[in-house]
Amino acid sequence: MPLDKTVEQLTQALALWLIPGSNQRRVVKSYLATTGLPDASLATAESLLDLMARNTVFSDKTRDLARLALHDPWQLPFADRIEAHLIWAEQANHHLIFLADLPSLLQQLADPPLLLCVAGQPAQIEAPSLAVVGSRKLSSEGEHHAANWSYHLAWQGLNIVSGLARGVDGYAHQGALRAVAEGAFGTTCAVLAHGLDRIYPPEHRAMAANISQTGALISEYPLGTPPIARYFPARNRLVTGMSLGILVVEAALQSGSLVSARHAMEQGREVMAIPGSIRYKQSEGCHQLIRQGAALVTCPEDVLSELSVPLNNFLAVAAPSISANTSNLSANTSKPLKRTLKVVDVPEHLHSLYALLNDLPQPTDALLATLKLTAEQGSVLLLELELEGLAVQKTGGWCKSA
Known part of the structure; x- marks a missing residue:
């Protein structure tokens, strides 16, 4: 269950989160502009709903829904979805974390999530973390680097964050889970681009279950949300946002991992890339990042060195x-x-x-x-x-x- 939240407060938070439309970034931006605060750590669902109900930057329909959410959220047309999330949160190791309760690294984002669903250990999203990303199609060397570097860095106490996708993500999670099984302090978290009531890709269900035992599965999307292509780039900003730095293992020039690297740069995170053969397409993205200023790393110790200041x-x-x-x-x-x-x-x-x-x-x-x-x-x-x-x-x- 969510920490330090009454059912009434959580109901309002869910109502705010579930109001249809792309309101998330707009409402947080409006709140910060109105209050002059540097982040949304003091925001409440009630204050954001009130702002949404009064601010003309939102549509008439959105303002009407916000007013109804303030006065009687159970009359909202999506009240059944609010109830479904409350029931979900009553299960063991299921948590709903509102904006003001997020780690400061996530609160500082230009577009922080209004609410996160977390299956597993919520404390892990506040642990010192490293994002490990890269191509879905890997060389054998890339598989080795993703798994073994994550293994060694988890032994150093780092939380390995990735997206549960095929390729680098999966190998990074596997490496960290192996370290956890052997007694390492570090663990691993997976940020998903869909609701936590489903797992994509399906062959990673067992891995996801293992991650939720010692780490966490995380999503800013409501239950029932399918894995739609446009959600994945938005998901990547959370992978990097909750991390101190990002390690790109292998990436082609058109890889989504370069989008993650761009998010990391905008967020002021450390960006590192493993160089590879000039003959491999999977190395071209890493080489481009290095030319643009990413740190060239050749061993896990280099990663720790680059992360020493943050x-x-x-x-x-x-x-x-x-x-x-x-x-x-x-x-x-x-x-x-x-x-x-x-x-x-x-x-x-x-x-x-x-x-x-x-x-x-x-x-x-x-x-x-x-x-x-x-x-x-x-x-x-x-x-x-x-x-x-x-x-x-x-x-x-x-x-x-x-």
């Missing part, structure tokens, strides 16, 4: 909300905190976690249990320790770096 900025914002959970060192800590910190300079909010580490790898579950951290909180903190050069992940768990 990752540190992300962690600087995320850490204050997490540090309170790590302020009290458990009595099970084997070494005194002060003695540990004499050797290296450790950021204050990482003291407790760093003090638990020693030269032998320790299982991540044990570390989290000791400090009573969730997987998301632990992922952020361990990733920051690694970026600081203070910790390293090895077979069997985490230990202090040499």
